[in-house]
Amino acid sequence: MVLETKKTMGMDYQYRRLDKYNFTGHSLDDFxxxxxxxxxxxxxxxxWELVPNAYxxxxxxxxxxxxxxxxxxxxxxxxxxxxxxDGGRIIGFATxxxxxxxxxxxYVQLVCLQVSEEYRRRGIGRKLFSMVCEEARRxxxxxxxxxxxxxxxSQAAYRALGCGFAEEINExxxxxxxxxxxxxxxx
Numbered sequence: 001m002v003l004e005t006k007k008t009m010g011m012d013y014q015y016r017r018l019d020k021y022n023f024t025g026h027s028l029d030d031f032x033x034x035x036x037x038x039x040x041x042x043x044x045x046x047x048w049e050l051v052p053n054a055y056x057x058x059x060x061x062x063x064x065x066x067x068x069x070x071x072x073x074x075x076x077x078x079x080x081x082x083x084x085x086d087g088g089r090i091i092g093f094a095t096x097x098x099x100x101x102x103x104x105x106x107y108v109q110l111v112c113l114q115v116s117e118e119y120r121r122r123g124i125g126r127k128l129f130s131m132v133c134e135e136a137r138r139x140x141x142x143x144x145x146x147x148x149x150x151x152x153x154s155q156a157a158y159r160a161l162g163c164g165f166a167e168e169i170n171e172x173x174x175x176x177x178x179x180x181x182x183x184x185x186x187x
Contacts, residue, residue: 011086015127018071018081018093025069027083027090032117033059040150041181050152067112071095079111082131084124091119094128096135096144104168107145107184108136129161137187144185147173158183 016022040053059067071093075081078099084092092115100106110132115125136144145166148158166182174182 011122013091013122013124014085015131016083016085018075018083018095020072020075022085023068023072023075023081023083023090025065025072027072028059028064028068028093029061030089030116031059031064031091031114033057033064033114034117035149035151035153037151037153039152040179041152041155042150042179071112074111080132080135082128082135084115084119084128086119091116092124092128094125094132096132096139098139100139100141101170102143102145102168105184106140106142107168107170108139108141109170109173110144110146110185125157126161133185133187142187144187145170145173146183146185147177147180148183150179150181155181161185 035057037057038052038054039050041048042051044051071079071081074095079095079097081093081095083090094113095111097109097111100108110129113125113128113132115128133144144163146158146163147170148154148163163183163185166184169182174180
């Protein structure tokens with residue numbers, strides 16, 4: 001079921017809630033997860049600073065399939081996913097956990113938010129983020145919790161969405177990716 005069709009830069013993209021009919025273990029076979037990183041945010045003393053850290057991040061097809069299979073296993077069980085489609089191809093996706101946690105706030109985790117490289121900067125990530133936020137509210141959360149990549153560009157994207165540093169750190173999630181920046185978004 002198409003939730004919305006949005007025309008961006010002359011192109012029509014469809015946004016759908018992901019389910020077993022539109023998302024499988026092969027749905028990300030053509031997805032391009034590539035990022036050239038030059039600087040990352042790091043805590044130095046009591047301040048956050050951008051430091052040089054050059055590398056490239058790529059998901060080979062095998063990793064895309066592992067991620068897709070994991071997403072398909074969690075779909076509607078303990079996560080809700082949304083996808084942006086260009087025809088039959090998924091060009092962006094976001095998932096949110098159903099598990100509420102936190103002592104000071106009712107958080108749910110933004111598990112992932114990705115847009116295929118050639119479709120970035122077209123508002124697709126912003127739309128998927130909005131859909132995830134709506135689902136988080138429906139789940140009863142007050143805040144969205146994000147364990148965000150520390151790359152300068154990733155941090156800029158989350159800041160542009162209105163995210164800030166998390167007031168309450170989920171130590172389990174922080175330990176999984178020690179260089180990630182723990183962020184939140186007030187719903």
